[in-house]
Amino acid sequence: MPDLSPTSRPTLHTQAFLLSALAAVFWGTNFEATRIVLAESPPWTAAALRFVVAAGAALLWLWATRGITFAVLRRNAVAFVLLGLIGVAGFNAALFLGMKTSSPVTAALIMGTSPLTTNLLEALFNRRRPAGLALAGMGISLVGVALTVGAFSGARFAPGDLLIAGGSLAWALYSIGCRRWVKGAAPLETTVWTMVFGTAALAGIAVVLENPLQVMADASPVFWLVSLHMALVGSVLAFVFWQIGIARRGPAATSILFNLVPVSALVVAAGFGRIPDWSQVLGVGVAIFGVWLASRPQRKPLVPVLATQSA
Template sequence: MKTSASTAVIMTLLATFFWGSNFQAAKIALSSNPPWTASFERFIIAVIGTFAILLLKEKVRWEILSRNLMPYIVLGVIGVAGFNGSLFVGLQTSSPITASLLMATTPISANIIEAIINRQVPATDRIVGMIISLFGVSLVITNGQILSGHIDFAPGDVIILAGSIGWAAYTVGTRAFVTDSTPLETTTWTMLFGTIALGLAAFAFESPVEAVVVGSGISFLAILWMGIAGSVLAYLFWNVGIAVRGPGKTSIFFNFVPVFALLIEVTMGTIPHLVQIIGIAITIFGVLVGQGRFSTWVSKTAS
């Protein structure tokens, strides 16, 4: 069944919601697990889930795997292992506020990478929308402190920035370098190779078996949520969005991740300040501008 553009938008929003929930879940998961091990556990669950869905809904097409083997491996290492590993490791010295701000630069990186590959300049609406939404996200995650122009960079900030660029490359690469692969196949194979890379890192830098044995039950439940909702469904929905609407239009929705993270914090009892609420409104407006919705509405109103 072919996915419509409107359905792809909804799925993309759900993907960003699931990723936004990962911040709260990660706090719980990391309470009794080191970063590489937590990421490895999460994606073991995710790989099992994606393969189960692949076997039920489609089938393993070995010719597609053979044709896209190198892109799957590279994108899995960059977009799964690199992105998630850099986030967890970077947060050891970086603050969540700065990390969210750096992650919010992903749409800009994705559009720059896409423009380089396609040798064309992004549409004006998309550029303006990215700038507006990035400013809105900055207000949300810094509680307005971005206006002072003072941001300190820790060593982890550089690691997280590299991870955000890796995710941008993944977003563009799944469309540019993967051929004849369904979103589910792309999700499954890139996640598998990313998980292998995470496993190698976990055993190289930590003691994952010991960490799993002594880990708490609540920590495991948090990892389970991150593995199913924050990985399987999020990656699958995101890749559907890329396949249907393109990487540029999809990537700008990544700015909703810190917004959803904040809204989840509200349900946990944290009340946002007025400047953060304004930032949420600006972010949504920026996404609409980037999708061309605002200019379309203005044109219809003018006519």
């Protein structure tokens, strides 16, 4: 059994923090990687290839660590199919199609607001008013996104930016649906089966609309290296690291690290020679502040000690 003594807990906490941060950094690299593969592949094929590899690796991970329980699949088959279409096929179709005209930094920043969008949608579904900090954070984040795309200097949102915003909404619906619709399944099982069904949809569309076999035959070594990076590092490994963080630190503390996604995308873009201007850097900072503000835990009103004792 692992050492769970008090002296070992800080070490486990630190490891979980570092792994969660790495997961966010890995996700941030996917946007520049998407730009690279789209230079050689149409969008449906690029998305399908990434998730064929990722789904296969995730399925092997599930089999090796937990075993495959078909009762879970039968019980949640409808939910897994719908969530796969929304959160895997829909989200990645929006990302790969949107990246044809959007930039990696802008795309990462829009996707970086997904936790905030999820919280607001969940409040709407539960018929409760969102917290004031959540609404303020959303407004500040939107100002940051506008700064990043140059909206205040006369530029307009590209069609790809709007597609990616739709993908962010799809991811928020996926996150809520996983909590509401799935019954008696571990997070890894939910991820694997939704990934499998979403991948099937992406692959089917790619075969109908494009020519994946020809693309793969003509692909360069760079294309394959980047595609494998997105599938194994930017998908499977990032998910596993993120889940370790949630298990050891809790979802609230871990979700704040999602702010590293646009920062990672900004650094990677700079590494490829596209140095951001001051408005983009400022926009990323403003948007991250908005998400952080909205993610702060709400203070509960203090209860007098005497009232508590008399209850």
